[in-house]
Amino acid sequence: MPIDVEALYRRYGPMVMRRCKQMLRDEEQAAELMQDVFVAIVRRRDDLDDRGVSSLLYRTATNLCLNRIRTARRRPSEPSTELLHQIASATNEADRSVARSVLTKLLGAEPPSTALIATLHFHDGMTLEETAREVGLSVSGVRKRLRKLRASLRALEAGT
Amino acid sequence: MSDRIPDLTVERLALGELDEAEAKRVRMQLQAAGDTRLEEIERSNSAVLEAYPPTTVAAAVRRRVKPSARTSSPAMRWAMGIGAAAVAAVVLWWVARPDPAIVAPPPDRELVARADPPPDTVRVKGEARVVVHRRTPGGSRPLTPDDEVTAGDELRVAYQAAGRRHGVIVSIDGADAVTLHWPASEGADTALADGGPVWLDHSYALDDAPGFERFILVTSDGELPLDVATVMSAARALAARPDAADGELNLDASLQQHSLLLRKSP
Numbered sequence: 001m002p003i004d005v006e007a008l009y010r011r012y013g014p015m016v017m018r019r020c021k022q023m024l025r026d027e028e029q030a031a032e033l034m035q036d037v038f039v040a041i042v043r044r045r046d047d048l049d050d051r052g053v054s055s056l057l058y059r060t061a062t063n064l065c066l067n068r069i070r071t072a073r074r075r076p077s078e079p080s081t082e083l084l085h086q087i088a089s090a091t092n093e094a095d096r097s098v099a100r101s102v103l104t105k106l107l108g109a110e111p112p113s114t115a116l117i118a119t120l121h122f123h124d125g126m127t128l129e130e131t132a133r134e135v136g137l138s139v140s141g142v143r144k145r146l147r148k149l150r151a152s153l154r155a156l157e158a159g160t
Numbered sequence: 161m162s163d164r165i166p167d168l169t170v171e172r173l174a175l176g177e178l179d180e181a182e183a184k185r186v187r188m189q190l191q192a193a194g195d196t197r198l199e200e201i202e203r204s205n206s207a208v209l210e211a212y213p214p215t216t217v218a219a220a221v222r223r224r225v226k227p228s229a230r231t232s233s234p235a236m237r238w239a240m241g242i243g244a245a246a247v248a249a250v251v252l253w254w255v256a257r258p259d260p261a262i263v264a265p266p267p268d269r270e271l272v273a274r275a276d277p278p279p280d281t282v283r284v285k286g287e288a289r290v291v292v293h294r295r296t297p298g299g300s301r302p303l304t305p306d307d308e309v310t311a312g313d314e315l316r317v318a319y320q321a322a323g324r325r326h327g328v329i330v331s332i333d334g335a336d337a338v339t340l341h342w343p344a345s346e347g348a349d350t351a352l353a354d355g356g357p358v359w360l361d362h363s364y365a366l367d368d369a370p371g372f373e374r375f376i377l378v379t380s381d382g383e384l385p386l387d388v389a390t391v392m393s394a395a396r397a398l399a400a401r402p403d404a405a406d407g408e409l410n411l412d413a414s415l416q417q418h419s420l421l422l423r424k425s426p
Contacts, residue, residue, distance in 0.1 A: 009214050011175070013214070014204055038217070038221045064345045
């Protein structure tokens, strides 16, 4: 059954917009990314299960924003997003082998990115248990991923 | 970690997606903390839907998901009330000396409306070109493959699509880092504008990665957009290989690849 894009956007669009604005601190970029999120979702899935849609959209928005922040690393950045820049920069190399579309993870093909995990835990304030539940890993799996960023994470933890 | 309820949990409460027990717990915790996020979400919902109407956004999403001939991406963005479209830039392999007639890039942050061709325009095919300028105190200077660049150099890039319909620009450097330059995100449109040169809308500064900075354009003559995630994955694989400076991305043979290599000063 095809997706009712308008209904999907009407219900979840504001949440996606808030997430993008929170991470990018720029209304115009947030609006662009918001549309990109829905394009990414609709393009890859003809049917959406009602369960977990908010989580899917939230994670997609997070990943696309991290990509934008990572790209902007070589351009002037906003001080208020320094934590996200640190995460994006620290995980650029670490995620080389695991950074994939969040949708492929949900299709059972690829694991969630370390950048996403670090964002949910350090930036969003989710506990390890909440983060694990959100990305579909065990708590020990989340800890293991975060441990890999030890040098950068110490600086992040000191700031939270 | 603080006791602050994560934003996603509050969002789910507002959406009615929490079970009864958890919803009650979260509400009580928000009230006890004097946390007004739930009320703010309800106000924000109305504001977002008013600023970006569902019919408009949904139409734009549907057009991008199933593009017809030459539908204008900037028109979608204008319809969302964002304003002038961002300039798309594609970096291509520069096989000829720089053309002195090439116009210098516009100032940073000056958004240039992208001139999308009308649907029935016949694109004149030729050799796609990349132009990369380095900022100088007096303006900018075009770079050639023989030029060296250094950490801190500010670069501006432009492309001439020469009839190619879709493109993705990535760069890889000597530290194996991969950066997506065009489109701006993995879900965005990859349609190229003809004519040119078409400049990226802002400059970027090189970091201290050693060895080289290499820009790669992947183009297609097909109607459908390129899969940016696939190109990024191939770029990451190439970045880790010994031939990262001159090898090809492992992509479908129907896609064309052009690259420009800039050596980093030691």
